[in-house]
Amino acid sequence: MKTLTGLWVLLLAAWTGCCNASAQDTASQEAARRAMAIAQSPPDAAKVLFGREVAPTPGPARAIGAYERGCLSGAVSMPADGPNWQVMRPSRNRAWGHPVLIALLERLAGKLPTEAGWPGLLIGDIAQPRGGPMLTGHGSHQIGLDADLWLMPMPDRRLSPQERDELSAADLVTPDGMGVDAAWTPQHRRLLETFAREPSITRIFVNPAIKRALCRETGSDRAWLAKIRPWWGHNYHFHIRLSCPGGEPECHDQAPPPPGDGCGKELDWWFTEEALHPPPTPPRKPLRLADLPHACAALVAAPSGQALHVPAQAR
Numbered sequence: 001m002k003t004l005t006g007l008w009v010l011l012l013a014a015w016t017g018c019c020n021a022s023a024q025d026t027a028s029q030e031a032a033r034r035a036m037a038i039a040q041s042p043p044d045a046a047k048v049l050f051g052r053e054v055a056p057t058p059g060p061a062r063a064i065g066a067y068e069r070g071c072l073s074g075a076v077s078m079p080a081d082g083p084n085w086q087v088m089r090p091s092r093n094r095a096w097g098h099p100v101l102i103a104l105l106e107r108l109a110g111k112l113p114t115e116a117g118w119p120g121l122l123i124g125d126i127a128q129p130r131g132g133p134m135l136t137g138h139g140s141h142q143i144g145l146d147a148d149l150w151l152m153p154m155p156d157r158r159l160s161p162q163e164r165d166e167l168s169a170a171d172l173v174t175p176d177g178m179g180v181d182a183a184w185t186p187q188h189r190r191l192l193e194t195f196a197r198e199p200s201i202t203r204i205f206v207n208p209a210i211k212r213a214l215c216r217e218t219g220s221d222r223a224w225l226a227k228i229r230p231w232w233g234h235n236y237h238f239h240i241r242l243s244c245p246g247g248e249p250e251c252h253d254q255a256p257p258p259p260g261d262g263c264g265k266e267l268d269w270w271f272t273e274e275a276l277h278p279p280p281t282p283p284r285k286p287l288r289l290a291d292l293p294h295a296c297a298a299l300v301a302a303p304s305g306q307a308l309h310v311p312a313q314a315r
C-alpha cells in the first residue's frame with residue numbers, strides 16, 4: 001500500500017514534472033530533443049514560444065508567477081566566466097536569471113574556496129532569457145530564481161566552449177540508489193551547507209542518497225538540513241531555489257519546507273521500492289500560453305499565423 005507521503009510526492013512529481021531534466025545531455029542530444037519537442041507541441045505551447053526567445057526584455061526585473069508556471073522580465077545573464085565559476089552548456093542559452101540570483105551566485109562562488117574548500121562553481125541551467133517553460137527538461141526554472149549547480153568542482157583551467165557543451169559530471173550515487181559512492185567528499189557537504197545557510201535560499205534539491213549522507217555526517221547544528229530536499233535525479237547536480245525578491249507582488253512564493261532536519265521517516269520513504277522505482281506517469285499536457293499569468297503573454301511573440309488571444313479566466 002502506498003504511504004501518504006509517497007502518494008503525495010508521486011502526485012506532485014506528476015503535476016510539476018519536477019526536475020526530470022537531462023542535465024547531462026550534450027549539445028547534439030539537446031538539439032535533437034528540442035526539435036522533437038517543437039514537432040510534437042501545439043503552436044501556442046508556452047515552451048515553444050519562450051524557447052525561441054533569444055534575448056531578455058528590458059528591466060526592471062520582475063519574477064512573474066510560480067517556479068513551475070511563470071516567466072521573467074528584465075533578466076540578466078551570468079557571465080560565462082568569473083574568478084570562481086564557469087558556465088556550462090553555453091549552447092543552451094539558459095544562463096539568464098533574476099538579478100538577485102545572479103548576484104548571489106557571484107557572491108557565493110567567491111566564498112566557496114575558503115568556506116567549503118571548493119575551488120569554484122560549474123553552473124548548469126538557470127533560466128531562458130524570458131524565463132517560462134523550456135523545450136527540454138525542468139518543470140520549474142521559469143521565473144529566474146532556480147539554478148542547477150554541478151556537484152563537480154571547477155577545474156583549475158578554463159574549459160573551452162566545446163568542453164562545456166560536452167563534458168559530463170561524475171555521478172555521486174551508487175547504482176542501487178541507496179548511498180553515495182567514493183566520489184563524495186567532505187567538500188561536497190560543505191558546499192551544500194554554504195548554500196543552505198544563505199537566508200534567501202529556501203530549498204536545495206538533492207538526490208535522496210545525498211540527503212542521507214548529509215544527515216549522517218552532520219553534527220548537532222542541523223537546522224540548515226531542513227532546506228535540503230530529496231528528489232529524484234540530482235545525482236550530478238544540485239538545484240537551488242530563492243524566495244521571491246521583496247516588492248514583487250506578481251511572484252508566487254512556495255510554502256517553506258517543514259521544520260526539522262528531514263532525516264527521519266520522510267527520508268526513509270525515498271529508499272522504498274515505491275520511490276526507487278516509481279510507476280511511469282503519462283506525459284503531462286504542455287502548458288499553453290494562456291495557462292501562464294496574463295503578464296507573461298506580453299513577453300513573447302504571438303504564435304505564428306495567429307493573433308494572440310488570452311482568455312479572460314486566465315488573467
Ligand SMILES: [Zn+2]
Pocket residue numbers: 019021138141146147148238239
Ligand atoms: Zn533544476
